[in-house]
Amino acid sequence: xxxxxxxxxxLIVQKGGIPIINCAYENTAFDYFPWYQQFxxxxxxxxxxxxxxxxxxxxxxxxxxxxxSAKQFSLHIMDSQPGDSATYFCAASNQxxxxxxxxxxxxxxxx
Amino acid sequence: xxxxxxxxxxxxxxxxxxxxxxxxxxxxxxxxxWYRQDPGLGLRLIYFSYDVKMxxxxxxxxxxxxxxxxxxxxxxxxxxxxxxxxxxxxxxxSPYSAKTVGYTFGSGTRLTVx
Numbered sequence: 508x509x510x511x512x513x514x515x516x517x518l519i520v521q522k523g524g525i526p527i528i529n530c531a532y533e534n535t536a537f538d539y540f541p542w543y544q545q546f547x548x549x550x551x552x553x554x555x556x557x558x559x560x561x562x563x564x565x566x567x568x569x570x571x572x573x574x575x576s577a578k579q580f581s582l583h584i585m586d587s588q589p590g591d592s593a594t595y596f597c598a599a600s601n602q603x604x605x606x607x608x609x610x611x612x613x614x615x616x617x618x
Numbered sequence: 619x620x621x622x623x624x625x626x627x628x629x630x631x632x633x634x635x636x637x638x639x640x641x642x643x644x645x646x647x648x649x650x651x652w653y654r655q656d657p658g659l660g661l662r663l664i665y666f667s668y669d670v671k672m673x674x675x676x677x678x679x680x681x682x683x684x685x686x687x688x689x690x691x692x693x694x695x696x697x698x699x700x701x702x703x704x705x706x707x708x709x710x711x712s713p714y715s716a717k718t719v720g721y722t723f724g725s726g727t728r729l730t731v732x
Contacts, residue, residue: 543720549725550622550708553720556720607663608653608660608662610658610659611660
């Protein structure tokens with residue numbers, strides 16, 4: 508019930524490609540779904556977040572798509588750049604505010 | 619501009635030692651968290667605290683304890699370090715309602731137990 512499952516574990520794309528990272532959850536009480544970005548040697552940083560009352564949210568080149576009925580959400584990175592190479596974590600929480608994280612995706616964008 | 623500070627970037631400790639990992643935040647946040655990060659397992663919650671002197675177990679508390687004597691400081695204690703506690707440890711903080719600004723993480727402490 509508390510798990511958030513993330514895939515793929517690693518992803519390699521060419522510059523300009525659109526990497527897609529997927530997450531699935533079980534707990535229907537979750538109502539907040541953030542994505543975090545982590546560069547080597549740094550802690551994760553909040554990238555973008557969505558609530559289940561909308562199906563899509565865009566911030567710059569980053570888009571979250573949310574499918575409430577399927578209990579799935581995904582991160583799309585438009586026109587990916589080598590500087591986007593990082594580890595990405597999805598997460599979910601309910602009213603208690605405690606975040607449950609996915610397993611992480613290591614993204615490499617090749618020049 | 620660093621908001622969450624973890625006292626050590628790298629630590630090497632011997633099996634059986636008592637280990638203290640320190641975390642300090644300067645944002646007056648109520649909530650503080652300790653996670654460990656392992657490849658393929660993501661971030662797993664060890665302990666968290668919603669207020670001074672309060673603590674709650676996360677998903678993997680075994681072998682760990684915590685202390686929060688002051689609002690800005692949250693310490694993780696490995697009572698008797700074991701090799702399976704070799705990991706990256708991340709501290710985070712958030713305001714009482716985390717949903718507007720999310721968590722702020724420290725840069726992590728990479729602990730090796732030999």
